[in-house]
Amino acid sequence: MSAQLPLIDSFGRLHNNLRISVTDRCNIRCFYCMPAEDVQFMDKSELLTFEEIERFVRVAVPMGIDKLRLTGGEPLVRRELNTLVAKLASIPGVKDIGLTTNGIMLAQQAQGLYDAGLRRINVSLDALTPEKFKKFTRRDGFEQVIEGIRAAQRAGFDPVKINAVSVRGMTEDEIVPFGHFARETGVEVRFIEYMPLDADNAWERGKVLFAHEIIETLSSSIMPLRPIEEESASGHGGPATEFEFDDGVGRIGFIASVSQPFCMSCNRIRITADGKLRNCLFSMEETDVRSLLRGQAPDDQIANAIRSSVAAKKEGHEINTARFIQPERPMYSIGG
Ligand code: SAM
Ligand code: SF4
Secondary structure, three states, X not given: OOOOOOOEOOOOOEOOEEEEEOOOOOOOOOOOOOOOOOOOOOOHHHOOOHHHHHHHHHHHHHHOOOEEEEXXXXXXXXXXXXXXXXXXXXXXXXXXXXXXXXXXXXXXXXXHHHHHOOXXXXXXXXXXXXXXXXXXXXXXXXXXXXXXXXXXXXXXXXXXXXXXXXXOOOOHHHHHHHHHHHHHHOOEEEEEEOOOOOOOOOOOHHHEOOHHHHHHXXXXXXXXXXXXXXXXXXXXXXXXXXXXXXXXXXXXXXEOOOOOOOHHHOOEEEEOOOOEEEOOOXXXXXXXXXXXXXXXXXXXXXXXXXXXXXXXXXXXXXXXXXXXXXXXXXXXXXXX
């Protein structure tokens, strides 16, 4: 099989987007992702080295992968992440590198990451008070995250986006403050419906606060939201649907994975920190790429592994059916 053919699956979806998890470790313990205590982290020897990640990306790019996002665990706890960014930014054909971070260590690293070639940052922040922040994350750190967001803006990242997981019984009081925050700071706030990927297996559909409910609250409490047309949207929304307030000030996005699954437009593959290729967040199978990378496999063999994984991609997740089975790996171990 040619390594140059685009990555199209059996449902006609073209894949150009690779999410790379660089660690499963994290400095906080969000309840929707990690267990509270006794987390079993991967051994350091299991993690792909920066050189292994770079080689994998060099094989994937001629197959049409041109958008990368670094994630984890918390990617900023991996030492010298800026050197990985620089390696990836130097690969011809890579058009876009993003990072998703909890922001705790961002103030110290924002400028170095920008200088290395990173251009887009999503900071995860579920609440706008320290007390509520702690309820989500089981740790302190709210002020550090706010400082991280400011540092990212100062370093030149544009746009900076916030990811807020929307959880019934917790997020309701945050909606209007986030609406004002988006209007005052220019940061786009994106609400992500809580998905069944928590280590505690406590997810229930009834615990998801749906996108349409948030739209109603913002529209009645601040002012109506209007959808941003594709041409004027950033083009980087991915699965997010983007809105702005009627006066054009303040952007709000929604990733409605539960209430409005977007599987039919999914263009993503993922590699875990221990080198397992996954064609879906919810997939039950993965392909061991690390053993190929460490076993001197030629590029063709790695390319074939990527192609086979994409070919085997299922039509979509089945969260809304009785058939749904939660994957064994929670979010922090897959790489969100
Ligand atoms: N530690 C980084 C962070 O939190 O931004 C990167 C990894 S985290 C797994 C990536 C994203 O997944 C975050 O925005 C987080 O809020 C989101 N996430 C984690 N668990 C989730 C869940 N069960 N449902 C929806 N989003 C989730
Ligand atoms: Fe850590 Fe991110 Fe998971 Fe929160 S969502 S526990 S910050 S990996």
